[in-house]
Amino acid sequence: MANPASTVAWIFPGQGSQKVGSGRDLYEASPSARRIFQRTDAALGFPVSELCFHGPEDILRQTINAQPAIMAVSLACLEAAHEAGLLTDAPAFVAGHSLGEYTALVAAGALDIEEGLRLVRERGRLMQVAGEERPGTMAAILGLDEETAAALCRETGAQVCNLNAPGQIVIGGTLAAVEAALGLARQRGARRAIPLNVSGAFHTDLMTPAAKGMARALEGVTLRDPRVSVLANGSARPLTSTRQVRDELLYQLDHPVQWQRSVEYMANAGVDTFIELGPGQVLTGLVSRIVPGARLFNIDGAAAIQAARAGAKTS
DSSP states (O other), rough: OOOOOOOOEEEEEOOOOTTTTTTTTHHHHHHHHHHHHHHHHHTTTTHHHHHHHOOHHHHHHHHHHHHHHHHHHHHHHHHHHHHHTTOSSSSSSEEEEETTHHHHHTTTTTOOOHHHHHHHHHHHHHHHHHHHHSSEEEEEEEEEEEEHHHHHHHHTTOOOEEEEEEEEEEEOHHHHHHHHHHHHHHTTTTEEEEEESSSSOTTGGHHHHHHHHOOOOHHHHHOOOOOEEEOOOOOSEEESSSHHHHHHHHHGSSSOOOHHHHHHHHHHHTTEEEEEEEESSHHHHHHHHHHHHHEEEEESSSSHHHHHHHHHHHH
16 A cells, blocks of 8 residues: 555546547657557557547547547556656555546556556447437536535436536436436526536446446456555545455446545545646646645646656756
8 A cells, every 4th residue: 555644646537538639749758658558559459549649539539439548648647757757656545537447546556557448448338338228418517515416316317427526516317307407407506507518427327237238347357456545436435455446346337426525535634735647637626626725736748747847856
């Protein structure tokens, strides 16, 4: 396990943060990052790196492709940061949002890179199929508390998907249920109620067929006890054994992501520095709302690594 005196957590983004071109600068600048992309292409049997760098964007954003692409870029950021000497100490915790949990498990030594990538590719395929067979959608509700959001979900048949930060909750379900919930949310004072452009109602019971498929996919996978505590999406508590990891990877598919509670757990345990590794800056934006005053860093490409190294030299 990590040194309990550590006050740093590494956090890894989920789907929605990928864009064409992500990782290309790392591929060109960092031998360690380049090896991650090469291992990704070999493990999955097709050029994920080319899709990341050149698109087309509509293909890249398909769930089956976006999930391994984001994981590859996140791991490339991690390896490039190690190569640059920016991550010299083990973190107290690692955590990831939705698919980012798989990246966190790789970072914690619980899952091999190749097996993690193949699992995430299969996860994306199963979620895409579930979304086609049981159509649904998601929406962001801003400005309502958890109790109010849960109440309007009960009234409409929608479900809470992500508890991201104070006043930022994502709901999902059938198209009719989400549309009805959006109307109620506006009536009950939501600052904004925004439909999301997604291919399914992720983290709801519409994804239960995907969870059953993942149970079969996990049967042949070697898991190890994490070397660093991994915060579980489903419980916001540390995963410390292979059995807990296996159970969590199934549970999180059709249950809410407890991101706010995960960050609060880490902060209460003494973490004051969060380093987001991967494309985008979504998670550090959420952390800033959950733990005002926390030290936040983003490593999303070569420029960020160069800036961090320059800052370390002058500090």
